[in-house]
Amino acid sequence: MSSLFGTMWMAVGAMLTEQAALDVTANNVANLNTPGFSRRRPVLVPGDVLTAGPVDFQSGVKLGKVESLRDPILELRIQEEYQQQGQLDAFVSAMSQLQVMFTSSDGDIGTRISNLFTSLGQLSTDPTNLALRQSVLTSAGNLANAFRTTAQNLLSQRSNLDLSVGQSVQQINQLTGQIADLNNQITSLENVGNDASSFIDQRNVAIGKLSTLIDVAVVKTENSITLTTANGTPLVAGNKSFDLDTQLDPSGVQHIFSLGTDVTGDLVSGSLAGQLQVRDQKIPGLLANLDALASALATSLNAANAKGFDLNGKAGGDIFLAPPASGVGAAAGMTVSMTDSSLLAASSDGSPGSNGNVANLTAVHDQKIVSGQTPTDYYAGIVFNVGNDVMNSTAESDASQLILQQLQDQRGSVSGVSLDEEASNMIAYQRAYEAAARMVSTVNDILDTTINLGRY
DSSP, X not given: XXXXXXXXXXXXXXXXXXXXXXXXXXXXXXXXXXXXXXXXXXXXXXXXXXXXXXXXXXXXXXXXXXXXXXXXXXXXXXXXXXXXXXHHHHHXXXXXHHHHHHSSSTTXXXXXXXHHHHXXXXXXXXXXXXXXXXXXXXXXXXXXXXXXXXXXXXXHXXXXXXXXXXXXXHHHHHHHHHHHHHHHHHHHHHHTTOOOHHHHHHHHHHHHHHHHHSOOEEEEOSSSEEEEOTTOOEEEETTEXXXXXXXXXXXXXXXXXXXXXXXXXXXXXXXXXXXXXXXXXXXXXXXXXHHHHHXXXXXXXXXXXXXXXXXXXXXXXXXXXXXXXXXXXXXXXXXXXXXXXXXXXXXXXXXXXXXXXXXXHHHGGGSOOBTTBOHHHHHHHHHHHHHHHHHHHHHHHXXXXXXXXXXXXXXXXXXXXXXXXXXXXXXXXHHHHHHHHHHHHHHHXXXXXXXXXXXX
């Protein structure tokens, strides 16, 4: 190796190595904007030490490997935050749509309750006035319609969320199948000593997308990964994926099954969990609250009307259709059963001009008829809780977004491509290549001179 040919061989090896390093740099620059790309770094190592008699010679430089710069712990932390962000975003989106149903407007339940009691107050001034009586029935009808509309909108929103749940499950199955295929490709390459960095980056991107949909726990094996939910439901094991399935329950909504087991209640994060939280907890809770309020109002106003007498001197009948004994469905089925305004029992003694029983009707406004609260206070509590859920979850979502951005910035500092750094590396590799090329040229000139010595 101490010969000119050895020097030539060493210089050519250096040129090939620096060329490979330049290729790595070019690949980094080309993937500057590729999502999830982890920059590569050529690891140059001294060549093998060769012995010629009593002297040891270095054989130059060689490319030891090309390594991808990534922080596995940071990747896991980003995936965890994706799960949190996905759950919060889905929850805020769904709850914001519900909030619209309870915002103060001319048609909301709270306004309709106030209008009904206002019309009763007006009736007390002239209990025989048919126009004022009709105004009471109209207000009662508007109130019943507001309850029915709100209940129907809640049910429609629940159906929409149910469709979203089915779509999310399909997306999850597509991603787990993709991750299983990538696992297979990565294993095949690494088993024969080849670089699988590109496929690992693709797998990390796919896991990130999956994390926004469902809670994911990543278990690293020798040269593959296993994915489960936080509660152990299998999603991917090596090159095999486990599809989730959906089945309708008796109430008509889709439950999620894995290998025959219902895992709907086990999902804790990701957008799927946010959708399920609103579909299975918030909306049923709101419907139950509306049912309780509608049932209490209808029952109390019917009872108050029964205490008095109508224009014909007869005992008052029901204003509203009697709600179910259980109260379930009272909001969706609230209906004014009284069609003749003369049947309103304004009189307390049977005389047409009496307004004594109107006081019993208007008193319902201030009676604690539902959960120890007045109707308006109870409804205000419903509105407050919806708004509070939206406000708190929005604040949490904003905080989560900031954390996620910080984590992504940290990832960028480790794995992201810096054009300045790549330009600096390119210059260094280029100069090393040029120096090696000059060495080849110099040795070639020396050899040429040596070979042609005999001609002179």
